[in-house]
Structures are given as structure tokens and as C-alpha cells.
Amino acid sequence: xxxxxxSDHMSTMSGVSGxxxxxxxxxxxKPCLLLLLAEGPxxxxxxxxxxxxxxxxxxxxxxLYRYLRAMEKEEMVSSWWEPSQAGPARRTYVLTEHGRxxxxxxxxxxxxxxxxxxxxxxxxxxxxxRAGASRS
Amino acid sequence: MTSSAPKSEQLRDLYxxxxxxxxxxxxxxxxxxxxxxxxxxxxxxxxxxxENLSTYLNLLVADGSLVGDGDxxxxxxxxxxxxxxxxxxxxxxxxxxxxxxxNDECWCHTSAAEADACARSRPGARPDHAAxxxxx
Numbered sequence: 176x177x178x179x180x181x182s183d184h185m186s187t188m189s190g191v192s193g194x195x196x197x198x199x200x201x202x203x204x205k206p207c208l209l210l211l212l213a214e215g216p217x218x219x220x221x222x223x224x225x226x227x228x229x230x231x232x233x234x235x236x237x238x239l240y241r242y243l244r245a246m247e248k249e250e251m252v253s254s255w256w257e258p259s260q261a262g263p264a265r266r267t268y269v270l271t272e273h274g275r276x277x278x279x280x281x282x283x284x285x286x287x288x289x290x291x292x293x294x295x296x297x298x299x300x301x302x303x304x305r306a307g308a309s310r311s
Numbered sequence: 312m313t314s315s316a317p318k319s320e321q322l323r324d325l326y327x328x329x330x331x332x333x334x335x336x337x338x339x340x341x342x343x344x345x346x347x348x349x350x351x352x353x354x355x356x357x358x359x360x361x362e363n364l365s366t367y368l369n370l371l372v373a374d375g376s377l378v379g380d381g382d383x384x385x386x387x388x389x390x391x392x393x394x395x396x397x398x399x400x401x402x403x404x405x406x407x408x409x410x411x412x413x414n415d416e417c418w419c420h421t422s423a424a425e426a427d428a429c430a431r432s433r434p435g436a437r438p439d440h441a442a443x444x445x446x447x
Contacts, residue, residue, distance in 0.1 A: 218340075218341065219337060219340075219341045219343075220341040220342060220343065236338075236341070236343055236355075237351075237354040237355045240334070240337060240355050241355065241356075241357040256336075256340075262340075262342075263336075263339050263340045263391075264336070264340050265340040265341060266337055266340060266341075
């Protein structure tokens with residue numbers, strides 16, 4: 176009997192190590208990956224580089240691998256081994272229709288968060304301006 | 312035990328051997344390294360504990376898929392040489408059609424009857440699919 180605990184769902188995975196994403200929304204990796212794959216098919220290392228450039232500095236390959244597998248199980252992503260004449264076969268990932276819907280939902284959720292943040296920042300700026308005016 | 316691993320021992324062995332091999336191939340293909348140890352495999356598989364991991368690794372060494380050197384494992388020269396061909400068949404479950412999609416190999420392309428059967432087997436398939444793309 177195996178005593179195995181496995182994170183099969185994205186809800187339990189961050190795909191990142193360390194706390195470099197502390198200021199980013201939870202599960203920010205998901206819309207990042209979906210967006211990158213909506214832009215075109217890609218491979219693991221390429222995705223890793225891109226998500227790091229998109230602000231997830233702590234993204235590490237093991238987490239990315241598990242995340243991609245989880246997304247594949249949820250049928251958001253499809254993949255296959257792509258033989259190469261120049262080197263070893265690589266896994267190519269593409270977005271499915273289900274994944275595109277997931278991207279749309281994630282983006283809408285991020286837009287909602289942006290609205291909330293804008294409201295907070297506007298109020299903060301107003302307060303700062305008022306405080307500055309009263310000091311002068 | 313993980314919820315996604317098969318329940319029967321024989322299938323579970325195949326499942327984990329496939330999972331391990333995929334990780335090693337993935338790392339190799341992405342240029343992220345050719346050597347793995349048990350900790351690395353656990354990280355990639357997202358398992359905290361897999362009692363028989365060493366057994367599975369030894370099986371892979373015994374059947375010539377991996378070579379072991381102390382705590383480290385790598386794809387064997389034979390596995391590397393045969394890899395391109397094997398990848399196409401060994402991991403066929405990961406190239407299966409996904410929701411509302413089928414691949415170029417799908418039998419649905421061959422006849423209207425097959426297209427109907429394919430569509431029936433996949434609830435939610437596109438309406439045009441049931442009409443038979445073979446006739447388009």
C-alpha cells in the first residue's frame with residue numbers, strides 16, 4: 176500500500192518557490208500560462224522564462240511541470256511529444272477551448288480585482304493630496 | 312495513495328513508471344538536466360512520499376530505461392536512442408483528443424458513421440463534427 180500524498184489540483188499548487196510572488200494574486204500562474212498558450216503553442220522551458228518575465232520570479236520547473244499536468248487533467252491544456260531533428264523530443268503545449276474559457280474567466284476576475292485596487296489607490300491618493308495640502 | 316493512480320498493483324506500477332519516465336524525458340527535452348534523484352522526482356511528481364519510488368526506479372534500471380549511479384539516475388543510451396519512437400506510443404494517453412476536439416488520427420475523419428460515433432462518445436462535441444468531417 177502506498178502512502179502517497181499528491182497535489183492533484185491546481186488549487187493546492189502555486190508553481191513557485193519562495194515568497195517572490197507575495198504581491199501577486201494567488202494562482203497568478205494560471206492566467207499567465209493560459210495567456211502564453213493563447214498566444215501560441217509553447218514548450219516547458221520557454222513557458223518558464225516567460226512567466227518569470229511576467230513577474231513570477233520564483234517560478235521553478237518542478238512547479239511548472241505539475242501545474243501543466245494539472246491543467247492538462249482539467250482539459251485546459253493539451254500536449255504531445257514533439258520529436259526534433261536538432262535535439263531531444265520536447266513536450267509541446269497548446270490551449271484547448273476549455274482553457275480559453277478559463278483564461279477569459281481568469282482575466283475577468285483580474286479585472287474585478289483591478290477595479291477594487293483602483294478604488295483603494297484613488298482613495299489613498301486623495302487622502303495623501305489632502306494631507307499634503309493641509310501641511311502646506 | 313493518490314487519487315489519480317490506478318488501484319490495481321500492476322497498473323499502478325505501470326502508471327508510476329510512466330510518470331517517472333515522463334519527468335526524466337521532460338527534463339532532458341527541455342535541457343534542464345539529464346540526472347535525477349529521488350527528491351527531484353518527488354518534487355516533479357508532486358508527491359511527498361512514494362514508498363516504492365526506489366523500486367520503480369530499480370525496475371526502470373532493470374528494463375534498461377534508466378541507468379543508475381549511486382543516488383542519481385539518467386536515461387540509458389538505449390532509451391535515448393529509442394526515445395523518439397517510444398514517445399509516440401508509450402504515452403498515448405496524453406495525446407488523446409481533448410474536450411470538443413479530436414486529432415488528425417481520429418477515425419472520425421474516415422466516414423460519417425465514425426464521425427457520428429466519435430461525436431456520441433464525446434458529449435458537447437461541435438455540431439459540425441457529428442455531420443462527419445470526412446464528407447466535408
